[in-house]
Amino acid sequence: MTTELSEAKAAGREEALNEVLNVTGLEVHYGRGRRRRRALHGVSLSVAPGETVGVIGETGSGKSTLARAVLGLVRPSAGSIVVGGEDVSTYSDRQWRGLRRRGVIQYVFQDPLRSLDPDLTIENSLIEPLLVQGVPRKEAVDRARSFLDRVRLSGELLDRLPGELSGGQRQRVTVARALVTEPQLIVLDEPVSALDSANRVQVLEILKDLRASGVALVFISHDLGSVAGTVDRIAVLYQGELVEAGAARDVINHPQHIYTRLLVSSAPTLRTDPVDRAEREALRALLGA
Numbered sequence: 001m002t003t004e005l006s007e008a009k010a011a012g013r014e015e016a017l018n019e020v021l022n023v024t025g026l027e028v029h030y031g032r033g034r035r036r037r038r039a040l041h042g043v044s045l046s047v048a049p050g051e052t053v054g055v056i057g058e059t060g061s062g063k064s065t066l067a068r069a070v071l072g073l074v075r076p077s078a079g080s081i082v083v084g085g086e087d088v089s090t091y092s093d094r095q096w097r098g099l100r101r102r103g104v105i106q107y108v109f110q111d112p113l114r115s116l117d118p119d120l121t122i123e124n125s126l127i128e129p130l131l132v133q134g135v136p137r138k139e140a141v142d143r144a145r146s147f148l149d150r151v152r153l154s155g156e157l158l159d160r161l162p163g164e165l166s167g168g169q170r171q172r173v174t175v176a177r178a179l180v181t182e183p184q185l186i187v188l189d190e191p192v193s194a195l196d197s198a199n200r201v202q203v204l205e206i207l208k209d210l211r212a213s214g215v216a217l218v219f220i221s222h223d224l225g226s227v228a229g230t231v232d233r234i235a236v237l238y239q240g241e242l243v244e245a246g247a248a249r250d251v252i253n254h255p256q257h258i259y260t261r262l263l264v265s266s267a268p269t270l271r272t273d274p275v276d277r278a279e280r281e282a283l284r285a286l287l288g289a
C-alpha cells in the first residue's frame with residue numbers, strides 16, 4: 001500500500017472513531033444454503049455526535065435489519081460497524097452485552113410492551129440499567145424521576161406497571177429508559193407507528209427536544225412525513241440499499257432517486273405544490289413498483 005493510501009485510510013479511520021456511529025459497506029444475509037437471502041447490501045452511514053438521522057424505507061427495505069445490526073442483534077456477513085469509537089464488527093455476544101450494559105447505545109422499538117418487563121414497576125424498569133452499572137439506588141431513583149420529567153410524565157407513574165399506562169405513556173417511558181444511562185446514541189425503530197395521532201405528536205415533540213440534549217438519534221420509519229421535521233439528515237433505504245442520503249431539507253426539496261421522489265410526492269404535508277396523482281403513478285411505473 002502506498003504511504004498516501006495508508007494515510008488516507010488512517011484519516012478515514014480517525015474520522016470514523018470520532019463519530020457516534022459509522023457503518024461501512026454493510027452486508028446482512030438471512031437463512032442458509034438455498035434459503036439464503038440478502039437483506040442489506042453495501043450500506044454505509046455515519047452519525048456525528050448529537051446528530052439526528054432519519055432512515056426511511058418501505059416495508060421489507062431492511063430498516064429493522066440495519067437497527068438490529070447496529071445493536072448487535074444480527075451478525076453482518078461483511079462490512080464494518082463502529083459504535084462510540086469502538087469497532088464492534090467482530091464482537092462476540094459477550095462483548096456486545098458488555099457494550100449494551102455500559103449504556104453507550106440504547107434503543108426504542110415500535111411496541112413498548114416488547115421493551116418493558118410487564119412485571120416491573122416503571123421505577124424498577126427505569127433504575128435497572130443504572131443499578132447494573134453500580135449506581136446507588138437512591139441516586140438511580142432520583143435520575144429516573146428527572147428523566148420521567150424530561151419525557152413529560154408525572155413521577156406518580158413510578159409505582160405503576162406497564163399494563164397500567166396508556167400506549168403513549170408507555171412509549172415515553174421507553175424513551176426515558178433509553179435516556180437514563182446517558183447514551184451517545186439511541187436507535188428508534190418506528191417509535192411512533194403504533195401510536196394514535198395525539199400521542200404521535202407528543203412523542204415527536206419529545207424527540208425534537210432530545211436534539212438539544214446532545215444525544216445522537218437514528219430514527220427509523222416508513223413514514224417520511226413523521227420524520228421530516230425531527231431529523232438533521234435523511235437516508236433512504238430501498239430494497240436493502242441506501243439509495244440517497246443528505247440534509248433533510250435537500251432530500252425533501254430536491255430528491256434525486258426515483259424512489260425518494262415517490263416518497264416525497266406521497267407525503268402531502270411536505271409538498272408546497274398540489275399533489276399530482278399522475279406524477280406518482282409515473283414514478284411508480286419508472287420504479288417498476
Ligand SMILES: Nc1ncnc2c1ncn2[C@@H]1O[C@H](COP(=O)(O)OP(=O)(O)OP(=O)(O)O)[C@@H](O)[C@H]1O
Pocket residue numbers: 030031037038039057058059060061062063064065066222
Ligand atoms: N429473521 C429473518 N429471517 C429471514 N428473513 C428475514 C428475517 N428478518 C427479515 N427478513 C427479510 O429481510 C428483509 C428486510 O427485512 P426488515 O425487517 O429489515 O425490513 P423493514 O424495512 O424493517 O420492514 P418493516 O417496515 O416491514 O418492518 C425482508 O425481505 C425480510 O423478509
